[in-house]
Amino acid sequence: MPMNPLRLLAPPAHTWQLLGWNVAGSDDLRTIRTAIQHHFAATHPGQDQLAQQIALVATELAGNALRHGLPPVTVKLLRDQDCYVLQVNDRDPDRAPHRASRQHHRGGGRGLRIVDTLAEQLCWHPTVDGKSVWASFPVPKDGTGPVTESV
Secondary structure, X not given: OOOXXXXXXXXXXXXXXXXXXXXXXOHHHHHHHHHHHXXXXXXXXXXXXXXXXXXXHHHHHHHHHHHXXXXXXXXXXXXXXXXXXXXXXXXXXXXXXXEOOHHHOOOOOOHHHHHHHHOOEEEEEEEOOEEEEEEEEEOOOOOOOOOOOOO
């Protein structure tokens, strides 16, 4: 059964960075998850579900980059007027991300399918020195959180 490639698309152009990490190993994944949840608790009380979804996607994408990409791996939580963007970069330009077929799920391979379920978009694009995989999440329309926050 063929692999299903991700959509080739750059992330939104007018984002600003909220959080960022250099990821050296799996121990860093817990740090990222906790920091995202703390960030949302402090800046967007009541958005626990969104925080958990973004944190899970961050660890799935970063874990994939650690397993299948080349170091260094970086993770950024970005924001624009309409969405949050979780962006993971690694230095392997030759290995495009793809969803494993359903038959290959016995030993793993579910990460991008989980991300597909939780994120509004899941895309990738080549960079000057590797690749970037990103997922977006809509900003809640109930007025939570300032639109002008920046780091």
